[in-house]
Structure formats: structure tokens, C-alpha cells
Amino acid sequence: xxxxxxxxxxxxxxxxxxxxxxxxxxxxxxxxxxxxxxxxxxxxxxxxxxxxxxxxxxxxxxxxxxxxxxxxxxxxxxxxxxxxxxxxxxxxxxxxxxxxxxxxxxxxxxxxxxxxxxxxxxxxxxxxxxxxxxxxxxxxxxxxxxxxxxxxxxxxxxxxxxxxxxxxxxxxxxxxxxxxxxxxxxxxxxxxxxxxxxxxxxxxxxxxxxx
Numbered sequence: 001x002x003x004x005x006x007x008x009x010x011x012x013x014x015x016x017x018x019x020x021x022x023x024x025x026x027x028x029x030x031x032x033x034x035x036x037x038x039x040x041x042x043x044x045x046x047x048x049x050x051x052x053x054x055x056x057x058x059x060x061x062x063x064x065x066x067x068x069x070x071x072x073x074x075x076x077x078x079x080x081x082x083x084x085x086x087x088x089x090x091x092x093x094x095x096x097x098x099x100x101x102x103x104x105x106x107x108x109x110x111x112x113x114x115x116x117x118x119x120x121x122x123x124x125x126x127x128x129x130x131x132x133x134x135x136x137x138x139x140x141x142x143x144x145x146x147x148x149x150x151x152x153x154x155x156x157x158x159x160x161x162x163x164x165x166x167x168x169x170x171x172x173x174x175x176x177x178x179x180x181x182x183x184x185x186x187x188x189x190x191x192x193x194x195x196x197x198x199x200x201x202x203x204x205x206x207x208x209x210x211x
Contacts, residue, residue, distance in 0.1 A: 015062075016069045038173055053178045056103045060113065060174040063099065067092040068167035071160045082155060083144070089160070090133065090143040093117065097140060100177070112177045113170055114139075120166060124159035131156040 070089040077085045100114030118139035121128065125135060131154040132144025170177070 057174040063096040064170035087143040090141040
């Protein structure tokens with residue numbers, strides 16, 4: 001974790017505009033509270049800090065930040081830029097999906113966050129198709145091309161909004177998607193939470209293939 005932090009601090013920065021990378025006092029306070037809440041809610045884990053692990057975590061953080069900005073541009077950008085914004089969003093989405101698949105194949109693991117992104121596409125497939133997007137059998141997106149049949153761009157607002165939320169989660173905690181083993185569960189000091197081995201979101205981690 002320290003090595004990853006130092007690498008990121010040394011200049012590994014995403015290609016996003018200042019409005020996405022600079023925060024005022026209120027935004028920083030909100031971000032800090034989110035980090036504290038996240039740290040309190042997830043279990044502690046041991047991570048093998050190989051070069052590929054560090055590179056993948058940083059890739060997830062970088063691409064998810066760029067993807068979030070592109071989705072925000074789709075929702076709030078100028079109408080005349082809608083087609084370009086949706087094309088950039090689809091390109092970054094596919095880039096992250098492909099990177100996730102490659103990492104999963106190299107390490108014999110499920111594609112993450114690729115699986116979550118595919119669920120997001122499946123959940124909003126109707127809206128995406130209506131907006132002119134194409135979805136292939138592996139969940140990759142092709143943005144609509146402007147033509148006489150599509151003179152204006154229909155914005156997939158629900159999908160873009162959910163994608164922004166998912167990108168925020170990924171950029172806040174990219175280490176969630178690398179190979180790790182849980183060794184301490186969250187909230188064990190609070191009797192009201194329950195024991196570590198009660199049925200919970202962590203139960204599946206007891207199987208080696210998920211650890």
C-alpha cells in the first residue's frame with residue numbers, strides 16, 4: 001500500500017481536468033468522511049505488492065477517474081458535444097473492461113471490476129440501445145454515430161448517473177480489485193455488529209477462490 005501510494009504521489013496522475021482533480025474545503029471534507037466510512041466498513045486484507053498488482057490498482061484508479069469525468073460530460077456537457085462525449089465515455093468504459101479482463105486472466109481470477117461494469121450495462125441495456133449504443137456479447141460498448149437517422153444524441157441519463165457512482169467507488173478504493181486475503185473483519189470491537197462468521201457480504205471470502 002505504501003509503495004502504491006508513493007508511486008501515485010510521484011506523478012502517476014489521470015488525464016482529467018482541474019475541476020475533477022482539485023477540491024474546495026467542503027468537497028475535501030466530504031471526501032475525507034467517505035474515506036473514513038470506507039475504512040471502517042471493509043475488512044483488513046493482506047495484499048501481495050507485486051509490480052503488476054501496483055500497476056493494476058493505479059490503472060483502475062486512473063481510468064475510473066477519467067471515466068467518471070466523461071460520464072459527467074455526457075450528463076452536463078453541451079448538447080452539441082453530446083456525440084463526442086458519449087464516444088469518449090464508451091472508449092474509456094471499454095478500456096477499463098479490457099484491462100480488468102486481462103488482469104483476471106493473468107491471475108486466474110474473475111474479472112473485477114469488469115463483472116460489476118457488465119452488470120451495470122445489463123441493468124441499463126434498454127436505455128443504452130434506445131440511445132443508439134451497441135452492446136456486444138462481452139459487454140463492450142459502441143457509441144452511436146451521428147447520422148440522418150440520429151441527428152441528435154439521446155442521452156442515457158440513468159446509465160451515466162450510475163456509472164458516475166460506480167467510478168467514484170472504484171477511484172476511492174482501487175485495492176478492492178487486486179488479489180488479497182482477508183485476515184481481520186471490520187467492526188469486531190462492536191458487539192452490535194455480530195460475529196465475523198455470520199452470514200454477511202464477507203461470507204464468500206471464506207472460499208479460497210475469492211480470497
